Amino acid sequence: MTINRQIIMKTRPEGMPKHENFEIIENKIPDIRHGEVLIKILWLSLDPYMRGRMSKAKSYAASLNEGDLIVGGAVGRVINSETSQYKEGDIVEGFTLGWQEYAIATPATIRKINPELAPIQTAVGVLGMPGMTAFFGLLHVGKPIPGDTVVVSAASGAVGQLVGQIAKIAGCHVVGIAGGQEKCDFLTNSLNFDAAIDYKNENVDDMLDKYCPNGVNVYFDNVGGSITDSVINKLANYARVAVCGVISQYNLTAPESGLRTHRSMLTNQATTEGFLVFQFAQKYHIAIERIAKWIKDGKITYKEDIVEGIENAPEAFIGLMKGKNFGKLLIKVSD
Ligand SMILES: NC(=O)c1ccc[n+]([C@@H]2O[C@H](COP(=O)([O-])OP(=O)(O)OC[C@H]3O[C@@H](n4cnc5c(N)ncnc54)[C@H](OP(=O)(O)O)[C@@H]3O)[C@@H](O)[C@H]2O)c1
Incomplete structure (x- = not known):
């Protein structure tokens, strides 16, 4: 048996x-x-x-x-x-x-x-649910325009690593936020990100000022919490915030209070949109085909x-x- x-x-x-x-x-x-x-x-x-x-x-x-x-x-x-x-x-x-x-x-x-x-x-990674999340969350919700500054949190993870690489293909200046030097080195050395911020050892506000001097046009948020507070306070005019995940909140036993960010949303006329990948299910085949080709052509790695x-x-x-x-x-x- x-x-x-x-x-x-x-x-x-x-x-x-x-x-x-x-x-x-x-x-x-x-x-x-x-x-x-x-x-x-x-x-x-x-x-x-x-x-x-x-x-x-x-x-x-x-x-x-x-x-x-x-x-x-x-x-x-x-x-x-x-x-x-x-x-x-x-x-x-x-x-x-x-x-x-x-x-x-x-x-x-x-x-x-x-x-x-x-x-x-x-099929459960770059060509699966996380890959679909990165593709549609960035392109349909974040709506990057060539030349935009795109910031992505949990940037070395399944979703984040792809978000940054697609944003580079879209002609953007890409800044990743991740925990630790090794992950940050990987983003800039292996994935072609323009800059990486080690949120565990660096001051995120200072580093955002350094790497995003004209503000953040697209924020792909995987984490929520204090990292997100920092990014939202650096938004550029007409910025788009794609709310993908809030991993910093998943294990809290009591709600966390944070900075007030609505002033930045108002004065920058920014848009924030939460999304679930399943809303794009009818179009998954398009993303699978596109990402598979990028991998084959050496434009994307995972x-x-x-x-x-x-x-x-x-x-x-x-x-x-x-x-x-x-x-x-x-x-x-x-x-
Ligand atoms: N909306 C949707 O449809 C959808 C679909 C898929 C995934 N998601 C969400 O997308 C996010 C990323 O998913 P994933 O599959 O790519 O996971 P992942 O990034 O492969 O793994 C999670 C990463 O999150 C970071 N992290 C953990 N705790 C953290 C904290 N307290 N503060 C900041 N960062 C923390 C860690 O990286 P560091 O070492 O860098 O901290 C960890 O490696 C998650 O929030 C997930 O729930 C949403």
């Missing part, structure tokens, strides 16, 4: 998630029914939004209950199919396959991946942070919340 190792949310995290909030359990793989496929999971995608699933607060992803399988995106291989749409050997990606070694899914919840396009794990073994997913997820990941965080479950 093949055993399915699964990771459940044993208890709901309060504040920063801890090891005791997770448990690894073993279950028998259920038989598949007509219309279903059985998938052997190869890669798990660890994403900051998953912290929202672990909370009871309103979020765009449904909340987990204690004892539930951790739900998240994954890439796998079909090993049994009871539907004509998929056959054994197909590589698929699904947003809710979860932290387990085997998953049962219906065609409506998965999509087929072309392994010729790029390594299959990019950095992954790969952790081996499903049993290490909780530790890696806790690290993600503390900035330990360097690039798109993936768990390699199987070959």
